[in-house]
Amino acid sequence: MTVMSYLGAIGAAQREAMEADERVIIFGEDVEANVYGTMGGKSRADKGDFLQMFGSNRIRNTPISEEVMVGTAAGAAMTGLRPIVDLSYSTFLYMAMDQFVNQVAKSRYMFGGQASLPVVFRSAMFYGLSTAAHHSDRPYPMFMNVPGLKIMAPASPTDAKGLLRTAIDMDDPVMSFEACMLWGMKEEVEDGAFHIPFGVARTVRTGNDVTIVAISSAVPAAVQAASRLEAEGISVEIIDPRTLVPFDWETVLNSVARTGRLVVADPANRTCGAAAEVSAVVAEKAFDSLKAPIMRVTTPDTHIPFSPVLEKPLYPNADTIAEAVRKVTGTSGRA
Amino acid sequence: MTLANDTLLEMQRRMLRIRYFDERASKMVKRGEIPGTVHTSIGQEAQVVGACMALGDGDYMTGNHRSHGHPIGKGAALGPLMAELVGKAWGVCEGKGGSMHLADFKVGSLGESGIVGSSIPIATGAALSSKVLGTGKVSLAFFGDGAANQGCLYEAMNLASVWKLPIVFLCENNQYALSTPAHTVTAGVVAERAHGFGMPGLRVEDGQSVLTVHDAVREAVDRARAGKGPTLVEVLTYRFNEHSEGLRLAVDYRNAAEKEAWLKRDPVKMFRSYLEEQGIADAAMLTAMEAEIMAEVDAAVQFAEESPFPEPSVAFKDIYTEPFGAGQ
Structure with a gap:
């Protein structure tokens, strides 16, 4: 290594x-x-x-x-x-x-x-x-x-x-x-050459209460959120699809079947974003497993402003992801 | 340039193939036997064949929506082309490309493009392969006077020039982008634009002469193969039919005198006379050749008729090299 x-x-x-x-x-x-x-x-x-x-x-x-x-x-x-x-x-x-x-x-x-x-x-x-x-x-x-x-x-x-x-x-x-x-x-x-297949998600951490599908920089943000939520007694599973096309639906659907809750954290814009597609597929295929509405944490439909004060809050971060998890678990406002 | 008699006869054969194939396609589209539309190369056969025969068999070529002539000129078999036009399984693209998107990789035809100018970068890439892998192949990009005003042409000319790529940029100037006269939307002379990119620009005024076109393109191909880089060749020509078959416009944008003057200079008839005058073939031989090519076109139509339609699953085939998602 x-x-x-x-x-x-x-x-x-x-x-x-x-x-x-x-x-x-x-x-x-x-x-x-x-x-x-x-x-x-x-x-x-x-x-x-x-x-x-x-x-x-x-x-x-x-x-x-x-x-x-x-x-x-x-x-x-x-x-x-x-x-x-x-x-x-x-x-x-x-x-x-x-x-x-x-x-x-x-x-x-x-x-x-x-x-x-x-x-x-x-x-x-x-x-x-x-x-x-x-x-x-x-x-x-x-x-x-x-x-x-x-x-x-x-x-x-x-x-x-x-x-x-x-x-x-x-x-x-x-x-x-x-x-x-x-x-x-x-x-x-790992040393030397290795291949990771397309269409195979990585389960970043396992949990029972909520599935977070996190994309790109939302992955480390979700990990941070999950540590905080653990302290609050919420067990979070994080799935990084790694490739968006092809997409590992099986891993996501199996996870949601167990947890019954889904938060999708996606730094892309909201409308027709990757999170929208993930939400749609889970709603179509795993509706009966869902105990709460699916929540998306995305960048709002806006352009990216220059000033760091304006830009920084726009992307999914540990705070916004954690808050979404609290909402789907009905624990919002308790923390 | 002196060419062998066999080569001269092959030029006429390929021009006849384009002429008869497109005349048949024109009839078939009007009768509803070909879905969609077709753009014929009738009147432009010399320009197409002169350029294609300046290339070797292994050389690459891309083209545009006026598409049948290019692969035929490069030596493609007519049957799979006609089957493609009618949307059948035995079509060269399995019925998924149609008239505007023919490709026959067996003869170096890397694809026609329904987007004006869009295949020029593809030809540039084929030239890069040749250069990096040292295969000695030359690439030729056909495009019209309309595409001469697309930015990607100039990006490609610049890149090809700085990388000294073995490519010929061939502008088929038939003087109209659909109904728009080229001179009203094109500043200066297309061929002269080459100089800004440090490459030679040749203008072939008589694009109805297959030998004149061939000689100019051959010079460009030789230069490319010798590692001296790209050339822009502009060939003046004229399409005898409408932009697309069956298209009717409110205005007659081409004046009658102009049309008549060009129609008199029919490249297929002109070269027939030349072959006869030069004693390369007599009238009987040439008439036999015409009958032979007509039979080839008949056979191509029969091949297309005999072909089955594609299975519905073909709509999801070859989206990727391995099936997944919709392709599963």
């Missing part, structure tokens, strides 16, 4: 994948300089960077042209490469919406299975860091609405490393939504 940061884990997964398969290449803005953590952490100075390790044929800086970056990756993936595209901020994905929706997602389907698109689009959600409305979106629900794309949103260094490696080795297009807020999170990570 080695102590690794979330960002370091992302770098390690990419390095190992590039060593294992010459068809893996990385391109994006400033990847040669590792500005957004292509290789992760501070090892660059002593170990050499990706450009030195893999050369300029496989590590390529791009112009600021998201549309062609995404389309080029799709075309390259259809013809033998396995590109990783670093799009830096998740809000920049919108610049390439046509390529994501009309080409990346549809090419295999529309051409009757002739195309495979082994490609990973990495982007970081810079929310909670005073970067304001043009850099702070959590847009994964928009892409969950597009069949053909797989979506990962890791909330720990181990998951970041294992899921990213699976994504790179997979023959479908994957969008990796990384939370900047978690970049510095550290834990002991």
